[in-house]
Amino acid sequence: MTRHSLTVTGLCAGYGDTDVLSGLDLVVPTGEVTAIVGANACGKSTLLRAMSRLIAPRRGEVLLDGKAIHHMPSRDLARVMGLLPQAPIAPEGITVADLVSRGRHPHQGLFSRWTRRDDEAVAAALTATRTTDLAERPVDELSGGQRQRVWIAMALAQETGILLLDEPTTFLDIAHQIEVLDLLTDLNETRGTTVVMVLHDLNLAARYADHLVAMAGGRLHVRGRPDEVLTEGNVRAVFGLESRVVTDPVSARPMMLPIGRRRIAEAADGRSVDPQPTGSGAPATSPGWVGTAP
Amino acid sequence: MSALDATIERLAGARGRRARRRRLVVLALLALVGSAFWLTLSLGQSYTPPGEVLRVLFGEPVPGAGFTVGELRLPRALLSVLAGASFGLGGVVFQIMLRNPLASPDIIGISWGASAAAVIAIVVLSLSGPIVAVVAIVAALAVAVLIYGLSFRNGVAGTRLILVGIGVSAMMESVIAYVLSQAPAWTLQEAMRWLTGSVNGARLADALPLLLSLVAFGGMIAARARDLDVLRLGDDTAAALGVPVGATRVLLLVAAVGLIATATAVCGPISFVAFLSGPIAARVFANDGSPLFPAALVGAVLVLVGDYAGQFLLPGRYPVGVVTGALGAPYLIYLIVRVNRSGTSL
Numbered sequence: 001m002t003r004h005s006l007t008v009t010g011l012c013a014g015y016g017d018t019d020v021l022s023g024l025d026l027v028v029p030t031g032e033v034t035a036i037v038g039a040n041a042c043g044k045s046t047l048l049r050a051m052s053r054l055i056a057p058r059r060g061e062v063l064l065d066g067k068a069i070h071h072m073p074s075r076d077l078a079r080v081m082g083l084l085p086q087a088p089i090a091p092e093g094i095t096v097a098d099l100v101s102r103g104r105h106p107h108q109g110l111f112s113r114w115t116r117r118d119d120e121a122v123a124a125a126l127t128a129t130r131t132t133d134l135a136e137r138p139v140d141e142l143s144g145g146q147r148q149r150v151w152i153a154m155a156l157a158q159e160t161g162i163l164l165l166d167e168p169t170t171f172l173d174i175a176h177q178i179e180v181l182d183l184l185t186d187l188n189e190t191r192g193t194t195v196v197m198v199l200h201d202l203n204l205a206a207r208y209a210d211h212l213v214a215m216a217g218g219r220l221h222v223r224g225r226p227d228e229v230l231t232e233g234n235v236r237a238v239f240g241l242e243s244r245v246v247t248d249p250v251s252a253r254p255m256m257l258p259i260g261r262r263r264i265a266e267a268a269d270g271r272s273v274d275p276q277p278t279g280s281g282a283p284a285t286s287p288g289w290v291g292t293a294p
Numbered sequence: 295m296s297a298l299d300a301t302i303e304r305l306a307g308a309r310g311r312r313a314r315r316r317r318l319v320v321l322a323l324l325a326l327v328g329s330a331f332w333l334t335l336s337l338g339q340s341y342t343p344p345g346e347v348l349r350v351l352f353g354e355p356v357p358g359a360g361f362t363v364g365e366l367r368l369p370r371a372l373l374s375v376l377a378g379a380s381f382g383l384g385g386v387v388f389q390i391m392l393r394n395p396l397a398s399p400d401i402i403g404i405s406w407g408a409s410a411a412a413v414i415a416i417v418v419l420s421l422s423g424p425i426v427a428v429v430a431i432v433a434a435l436a437v438a439v440l441i442y443g444l445s446f447r448n449g450v451a452g453t454r455l456i457l458v459g460i461g462v463s464a465m466m467e468s469v470i471a472y473v474l475s476q477a478p479a480w481t482l483q484e485a486m487r488w489l490t491g492s493v494n495g496a497r498l499a500d501a502l503p504l505l506l507s508l509v510a511f512g513g514m515i516a517a518r519a520r521d522l523d524v525l526r527l528g529d530d531t532a533a534a535l536g537v538p539v540g541a542t543r544v545l546l547l548v549a550a551v552g553l554i555a556t557a558t559a560v561c562g563p564i565s566f567v568a569f570l571s572g573p574i575a576a577r578v579f580a581n582d583g584s585p586l587f588p589a590a591l592v593g594a595v596l597v598l599v600g601d602y603a604g605q606f607l608l609p610g611r612y613p614v615g616v617v618t619g620a621l622g623a624p625y626l627i628y629l630i631v632r633v634n635r636s637g638t639s640l
Contacts, residue, residue, distance in 0.1 A: 052533075052534060053533065054530055054533055054534075074533070074536045074537060074538045075536040076536075077536065078534060078535055078536030079536070081534075082534060083530070083531075083533075083534035084534075085528065085530035085531055085534065086530075087528070087530075088527055088528050088530070088531045089393065089526070089527055089528040089531070090527070091526040091527070093580060097305055097308060099527075102523075102524055102527060102535060103535070105520065105524050105535040105536060105537070106535055106536035108520070114309070116302070116306075119302045119305050119306050119309075120298075120302055122305055123298055123301040123302040123305055124298065126301060127297070127298055127301060132297075132301050135301075135304065135305065135308070136308065155534075158535065
């Protein structure tokens with residue numbers, strides 16, 4: 001698959017009269033997995049929508065291989081860049097194979113017929129997402145995790161060098177979240193696809209992304225490798241949350257443990273901050289599963 | 295690699311089966327249109343044998359049958375097919391594009407706008423002929439823009455558009471009633487045409503604007519059929535798949551309004567044909583490809599059969615709109631009940 005560069009320069013965009021993004025610059029590393037993280041309403045979805053041309057920038061540009069995407073023919077863009085939106089709609093009764101076939105749309109002209117090449121792309125997409133056995137099932141009968149795999153299969157059938165995903169793990173249980181992120185990592189490694197996704201879960205973002213982009217207030221706060229970005233200082237600046245960052249024993253990537261007001265055995269500064277219950281004679285020691293400070 | 299090959303074969307096989315099934319159903323529908331057409335031509339108050347019908351169709355002078363078949367039945371049958379196909383196709387485009395079977399042009403006021411404009415053009419402005427169709431198209435587009443504008447708030451939500459459309463329908467209906475009540479020499483027959491739709495008194499010349507609009511607007515829709523199909527996945531997904539969403543919407547809307555308005559200017563707003571055809575076609579075809587052409591065929595069948603039933607099968611004679619209206623109303627109620635239970639799309 002050919003490699004494509006995607007960069008954002010001085011991007012201002014938003015809805016109605018308000019700018020959500022104010023002068024954002026970003027270089028998306030080609031062939032890597034990038035996760036965009038940040039607090040609610042920080043503009044991460046807006047950035048993804050602007051990068052995929054769903055909204056037009058007020059100022060600035062999104063450049064694909066040096067060309068502004070807002071001046072490219074829709075079909076040409078769709079052959080290079082795919083997008084899985086947050087709430088795609090499956091028409092009533094459509095089968096999995098039929099839905100995944102829609103991914104071939106940008107590769108077909110007005111009069112061109114369905115070819116073996118299209119069948120191959122769809123079959124490969126079904127295989128990669130392990131949805132082959134579901135091919136003849138109606139999409140509305142599937143579970144949430146299966147459905148998300150089918151939508152990803154559709155984006156795979158599109159065979160784009162860049163794939164953007166807007167919160168691909170929302171509404172999924174943890175096992176299915178991991179499954180989807182594993183799948184995207186497979187895709188990145190086997191096809192060399194550049195993956196850009198908005199993720200809510202910082203720890204999963206740090207585990208699966210090669211490159212983290214942290215946004216705050218419509219601007220880029222910091223970007224870089226997960227161990228550069230996921231620090232206690234950045235979590236405080238971006239989310240306004242105290243935390244401790246440790247090394248995830250499973251992935252050896254950084255992992256953030258939030259420190260709220262309650263249920264804290266031992267805060268970062270060593271002081272116990274968990275309010276003690278009073279009045280009852282019951283022992284108010286912290287439960288064992290919280291773990292103990294060194 | 296062999297597992298992948300097996301999958302490819304399976305996909306190709308399933309596609310082949312679906313294409314065959316679709317061909318079969320399309321052929322069956324075509325046969326249905328053909329038989330209903332033939333029935334209208336040959337059996338009315340009197341029976342005309344096939345030989346005579348054919349001779350009339352080939353332009354030979356036939357005493358008796360030349361008038362009943364050539365002057366009365368043929369224009370009626372032709373108009374029924376063309377108007378039915380126009381309503382069916384225009385309706386299903388609206389329903390797919392707005393992802394709601396209730397969003398058909400006869401529910402959201404487009405047909406009523408065209409009808410009101412046609413009545414005003416004929417009664418108040420004393421116009422006649424193709425110019426009436428043009429006036430109806432312009433007015434229907436204006437009504438479409440009005441409904442769209444009134445229901446716009448951070449994008450257009452389907453439900454809001456439908457509710458606004460129902461309000462606009464009521465307004466247009468009262469405009470029609472008012473204009474008709476002001477026209478002294480207005481017959482009940484003519485009034486019925488603009489209120490429920492009718493192919494009574496059809497003339498062969500009326501078929502020409504319908505045919506032209508079906509070719510032009512139908513062609514525009516056919517050229518965008520694939521894009522429309524992808525639009526069913528939502529605007530964002532469609533855009534990601536390379537559909538220029540805004541331009542496609544405008545083009546399809548103009549074409550669908552053109553079809554509906556032209557048919558309305560000639561036959562009146564034949565009740566619920568636009569509303570019924572798409573869902574019936576979708577039910578019959580169950581996702582075996584695009585429902586556009588099937589919906590046009592279903593529309594033709596509905597108007598042909600509805601008109602025939604209104605003339606000969608029911609006690610008394612009714613214009614076609616009364617018959618299709620009686621069919622459509624229960625379905626409308628069913629749909630509203632069902633939509634309220636679960637969100638649905640065509």
